[in-house]
Each structure stands twice: as C-alpha cells, then as structure tokens.
Amino acid sequence: MNEELDFIIDSTKELMQNSIVHLEKEFRNIRAGKASPAMIGGVMVDYYGSLTPITQVANISTMDAHTITVQPWEKNMLHTIEKAIMIANLGFNPMNNGDIIIINVPALTEERRKELSKQAKAAAEFSKVSVRNDRREAMQEIKKAEASEDMKTSAESSVQDLTDKFTKLIDDLYKVKDDEIMKV
Structure with missing residues (x-):
C-alpha cells in the first residue's frame, strides 16, 4: 500500500x-465497592503554596476492602491533606488520628x-x-x-x-x- x-x-x-x-x-x-488507593489519587493538596498530587505528599494504602489509609510524609500536613480530601467531594469522610488519616469506604x-x-x-x-x-x-x-x-x-x-x-x-x-x- x-x-x-x-x-x-x-x-x-x-x-x-x-x-x-x-x-x-x-x-x-x-469505584466498585472495594477500597483502592486510586480512589483518592486525583486529590490535589496545597503543599506550601502549590497544588500537588496527594501521592507526592503521602503514602496511600488499603488496610482492608473498606479502608484507605493516608500517611503523610510530613506530620504537619495531616490537616491540609484531610481538608483536601473533603474539598475533592468524593463522598468520603476522612478521620485523623494524629498519625494517619483513615477513610472508611462505605458499601455501595x-x-x-x-x-x-x-x-x-x-x-x-x-x-x-x-x-x-x-x-x-x-x-x-x-x-x-x-x-x-x-x-x-x-x-x-x-x-x-x-x-x-x-x-x-x-x-x-x-x-x-x-x-x-x-x-x-
């Protein structure tokens, strides 16, 4: 040809x-009911004045099928990350225990x-x-x-x-x- x-x-x-x-x-x-770090992968965090993907300021993992944990690399970022997750309007209610942020993913x-x-x-x-x-x-x-x-x-x-x-x-x-x- x-x-x-x-x-x-x-x-x-x-x-x-x-x-x-x-x-x-x-x-x-x-999401299909099972917790996955990708669910919050698009969240942008205010990191010292610039919007940064959450994956670049914290370690995201799943404890079980219904729980996502977010462990910031800098402890002073806890509240900022928690606020960013709420602002992202994903339908999650993050809980901060002082060390990590725990997100319970409700069943669909x-x-x-x-x-x-x-x-x-x-x-x-x-x-x-x-x-x-x-x-x-x-x-x-x-x-x-x-x-x-x-x-x-x-x-x-x-x-x-x-x-x-x-x-x-x-x-x-x-x-x-x-x-x-x-x-x-």
Missing part, C-alpha cells in the same frame, strides 16, 4: 488506542451502583464517539491522499476494521466494569 495511506492507518490506530487508555483510566476512577447501595453503572456507560459512549471521530478524520485524509482508488478503498476498509475492533473492545471493557460495579 501507499506510504501515505499506511501512515494514516497507523496514526488512526494510535489515536484509537489512546481512547482505550483514557477509558481504562476513567474506569479506574469509578443499589441506587449508587446504578448511578456508577450509568457513569461507566457514559465514559464508554464518550470513547466510542472519540473512535468514530478518529475514523471520520482518517476517511477524510484518505480521500485527499494521492493514491489509486483501489488503494483508497482498501485503506478505508482497514480503518473501518480498526473502528469495529476498538468499538467491540470498548463494549467488552464496559461489560467487565459494569459486572464489577453491580456485583454485591
């Missing part, structure tokens, strides 16, 4: 893979599970839209490319195959996440 068309297909594949990576990151942020109610399932579905749909946009852009570039009609048709077919493959992958990832969320 034409070099230009190969480049279009390869770059489209890379863009679609980025959509999958983004979706997986989104899914990690949707049926209503909350459905809400999280909808959130996961929306993230999956957003990824599908992204993949379809990548396909549309690739098809436009293929039409502009200087190649024979047969080569263009073959390239369009390859892009459509990639779209189908990544759309199915998104559906599969969503199904796994939905099952994880709805499992009591």
Whole structure:
C-alpha cells in the first residue's frame, strides 16, 4: 500500500488506542465497592503554596476492602491533606488520628451502583464517539491522499476494521466494569 495511506492507518490506530487508555483510566476512577488507593489519587493538596498530587505528599494504602489509609510524609500536613480530601467531594469522610488519616469506604447501595453503572456507560459512549471521530478524520485524509482508488478503498476498509475492533473492545471493557460495579 501507499506510504501515505499506511501512515494514516497507523496514526488512526494510535489515536484509537489512546481512547482505550483514557477509558481504562476513567474506569479506574469509578469505584466498585472495594477500597483502592486510586480512589483518592486525583486529590490535589496545597503543599506550601502549590497544588500537588496527594501521592507526592503521602503514602496511600488499603488496610482492608473498606479502608484507605493516608500517611503523610510530613506530620504537619495531616490537616491540609484531610481538608483536601473533603474539598475533592468524593463522598468520603476522612478521620485523623494524629498519625494517619483513615477513610472508611462505605458499601455501595443499589441506587449508587446504578448511578456508577450509568457513569461507566457514559465514559464508554464518550470513547466510542472519540473512535468514530478518529475514523471520520482518517476517511477524510484518505480521500485527499494521492493514491489509486483501489488503494483508497482498501485503506478505508482497514480503518473501518480498526473502528469495529476498538468499538467491540470498548463494549467488552464496559461489560467487565459494569459486572464489577453491580456485583454485591
């Protein structure tokens, strides 16, 4: 095939893979009832005047399936970290015992599970839209490319195959996440 068309297909594949990576990151942020350090990984802490990720000012771990512990590297940061977790509006109520911050992760109610399932579905749909946009852009570039009609048709077919493959992958990832969320 034409070099230009190969480049279009390869770059489209890379863009679609980025959509999958983004979706997986989104899914990690949707909790499924089990405590995970990733649940508070996006919290930003005011560290001497600059906003810093919580992972850079404290050690985050899980004691059990329903408890996250945050141990600051500097003891004077306890209240600042506790405040940052509350401001992040994650639905957690951190408790400070003077040495570490303990966060109890409540069990999910049926209503909350459905809400999280909808959130996961929306993230999956957003990824599908992204993949379809990548396909549309690739098809436009293929039409502009200087190649024979047969080569263009073959390239369009390859892009459509990639779209189908990544759309199915998104559906599969969503199904796994939905099952994880709805499992009591």
